[in-house]
Amino acid sequence: MNTGTDSGRYAPTEGPSTGILPAHHLVVGFDRYPSSWQALRFAITLAEPLNAYLHVAHIVDLDDVPIDPDGDDWEDRVTDALARERAQACDLLSASPGNWTYSAHHGDPTHLLTALADTHDALMIVIGTARGGLMSALDRALGESVSAHLLGHARRPVVVVPDATNLTKTVQ
Template sequence: MVEMGGTAPTLVVGHSQDPSSDFALATAVDLARRLGGRLHVVHVIGIEDYPVDSDAADWEQQGEAVIAEQRRRVEARLADAGVPWSYEDRRGDPASELAEVATERRALMIVLGTRGEGVRQALSRLIERRSPMA
């Protein structure tokens, strides 16, 4: 984990390979600047990080390469951001993991991309994943 800065309001940013994540990251940087805050970027590792052919001899290595590239992509985007930031990978349900990180870090907010589906659908998806099964 890359750590910078002191105690300031934390914004948790969910980041994935989806292009909307880059927009969310840029928005979070802008918000962090305005608030004098810091970013904590979280990539929740999923099956989409691994190649389709799970029988490939180097399946695990290919997945790890994609995950490492994901981190490098975020590091490059934040290199000159001018805000303190940190990064971590997690495994699990994205909504649950982001909520857990936000609680652990006492985050002011969670910033997410919408996959082009609109805010209502993105929030609904997040809430549905957090709701206990009936």
């Protein structure tokens, strides 16, 4: 699979420059699940009063690849899926009045998000809650939960945002 660089990172998408230097930086972990969309919306809302630059990072995992890796169009399907997710996220980010970057990476989510946060001296890391389902339960049981790892190893605050359906259930 062509990642665009040897480091496992796809070429980033830069949002329009506002010409205003940001006072802070926020790192947002992103994927296609509802809690991740809520985390991105939360970060966009938070970024404005903080005058924060948003660094949105999609960590490519097995959920992003087609079921049949032996298919002739496997790489094209992965590229198309990632392009669709990028376009949808950038569409949401375009409403942000501040500066932002969207990038996709291969690798360990905890390491990549903490490294990105360290690089930009981010005020915090914002992620969605666990996806739910069997894989999420296995991740928790095996100690592979991204949120648990970040909460245990990050050197800065980690904000875990639930998806909207969980928020609605809690309020009712």
